[in-house]
Amino acid sequence: MNNMIDRRALLQGSGALIVTFSLPLDQPAAQGLTAAKQLSPDRVDAFLAIAANGQVTAYSGKVDLGTGVLTALTQIVAEELDVPLSHVTVIQGDTALTPDQGPTYGSLSIQNGGAQLRRAAAAARHVILNRAAERLQSDISALSIRDGVVTARNGQQAPIGHLIADTTLALALDKNELEKAPADYTIVGKNVPRLDIPDKVNARFTFMQDFTLPGMLHGRVVRPSGIGATLVSYDEGSVARIPDLVKVVSIKNFLGVVAKSEWSAIKAAQQLAVTWSRWEGLPDQSKIWEYVRGTPVTSNDVTSRAGDSRMALAGAPRRLSATYDFAIHTHGSIGPSCAVASFADGKLTCWTASQSTHTLRKQLAAMLKMPEADVRCVYIEGAGCYGRNGHEDAAADAALLARAVGRPVRMQWMRADEHGWDPKGPPTLLDMRAGIDPEGHVTAWESELFVPEGAAGLVALTGADLAGLDSLGQMSPGGVLNDLAIPYLVPNVTTAAHRLESTPLRPSWIRSPGRLQNTFANEAFFNEIAAGIGADPLDMRLDHLADARGKELLEHLARLSKWRERPKPDRNAEVVTGRGLAYVKYELVRTYVGMVAEVEVNRTSGTLAAKRFYVVHDCGQIINPDGVRNQIEGSVVQTVSRSLKEEIKFDRSMVTSLDWASYPILTFPEIPDVAIDLIDRPEEVPWGAGEPTCALVPAAIAGAVFEATGARLRSVPFTPAKVLAALKAV
């Protein structure tokens, strides 16, 4: 809170004043370490501490990436313990304080992270009740907790903080812990306003980009002119006149500058005269899909198989095939990646907006050849990252510079660093084939996915690579095989992935990785099959689904969108509106989403306007309905942007779309309306809501364009040029 007071002083102070200060270490997590905080995720005290005054501290390895999950996790803990929300503080992603619950990705923070916290809170509740029963000489069944106070039937009371001693929560976490009945919920399932929003709106929130340390210097990187270029020389004299410059740091091909003021660091990075070797190892982007198809395959992974698809396809009276592709995307965080690193007593502390502080710690320790125990990574929320963007790389850059100058360094990437060097969603290609019987049933389904090898592993740290240091990196495009298998009843199926040994730009996961690309192909192709046999896309899905929950969702979507009553488009009009439908059961095991897109096509210009989306969403038990709606709206808008506009451009050396002019995203005048119905199932387990809606957007748009015009869009982004070409092909 000190930064708030300082700023008030600025506002209220009299006359002229010179203010130069750094934010104090006001993050709770940045305070001195208490001895041996329990970190094992199978212990209650790894997740929870309760102070004598009743304040509850929850320790979450899952972090809030701007999704509101901090509020939802707070609700879960407060609910299970029957304490007011204001009594719960959540510490996030501090390797010294929070258990490793895995990276914050894949829409798993509530589903997995929240489940662990809930179980820990349930265990704490039972201990509290047991101790209260002794203290108040009462049967447990006669006790109730309300607002953090246990009350016996005779009216005797004990605040929960008085029932907790140092070791009370030093317990193993029991998988079968009895949790509160959803019927008794008063906080979970409610539209609790997000806890972070007032501070964000009032400029009181400390983002990663705001965090400072006393004596901290400012760093900037100077990246090579080509991805594989090497450093030939640089001329320190070119920046000698920049005041405040502390050092030009070069470690093999890693080059950075450190200055006392941020503007001097920026100028030094811009003005440093550097010669890089010529490197032109990237493929010709105009032939990207030939390149992908020709990349050596290291393995073939079959993700689902039923019957004999080859035989069934050969024998089918009617066959369809189509190829879909999905361009390279960047995360596009509005705030470029940032980190602060500080060495003291041979130990490194790194403040970072990483979605995975525990794995970042491993990587930094490897890079610096330090014991992991001597590295601490502390999460501070940054701009939304939507996956593994550049935050981890900025952390490595900060650490390399801080080590070189022996002072704390804040590394702030510039816009071109982010667009140019953050890891990218890889180019993805899918070949689809289907066989249809005379009754209109799909009897055979085959898909072949071309996608880089690897999973959601450790993405190499760019600074480490440039410096010739090992950061344990492997090619890690994310869980890109998910949702290649289909939810539909087809007797003969083979879905398979050709895993490629390389991909042009360092890959990583971006929101709904693989699931988005695979669902685009699956759902767009399913719509093509429906059209091929003259079936309605909704009826076609209902005919090929056995899943009652999925069918219920689709019927709900039909009502919300008035699908069956929709107007027939006039395909002769210059501007024509169509509607398209898509469905997913995320990864075939969790959140169900159905979507209808209403899209306006301009036949002359080839431009698409996404006018309105209807979304029905079933993620089981909903923790915070407005939080889920916020995520769904964001998923739609962001994925409309990706579907209509986004493609990273590169020449033979480097990414060339290095700003928002060359990598445009959706703007306010282009946003669609979004109508949402949530299906809440309080008695079911909660599933994730951050990603699943994304997966449907491109297929729903493509379906709408087909209904409006008869044109088939199979290549994301759906640029006007591609739309015009597709219209011509009708």
Next chain:
Amino acid sequence: MTARSLSVNGRTVAVAVDDPDTPLLYVLRNELGLHGPRFGCGLGQCGACTVHVDGAAVRSCITPLSTVTGNVVTLEGLGAANPHPLLQAFIDEQAVQCGYCINGMIMQSAALLARNPKPNEQEVKTELANNLCRCGTHLRIVRAVMRATGA
């Protein structure tokens, strides 16, 4: 080192910088500790750094300090004595995801409302056309601005 005075949020402050062309953004953030304006692109493309200079929305990341002669107001100043209705409207509409762009959304919208207290939705969208949000919070942001107009 150049020292000069600057009017920020109704106060006159002295700032000292090496380079008079230092963008206003870094002066506000690093010299004055005002973190409402945010670095997003340094190119004037995204709007995260927006402040008011004499009531007009200005991209502080491409505004050299040497050119600033008017009264600067940051998001902090918008909430000072008499909080702007946009602030509560953004809270009421929960019009934030990560919140990094929100400074620009509020500052740009405040400039619009000062010129046109009763804009329609289309006018709000046009005003914000050059403010980028990556989380996709646009619908809520428009609702918040409309709420602040009393619509």
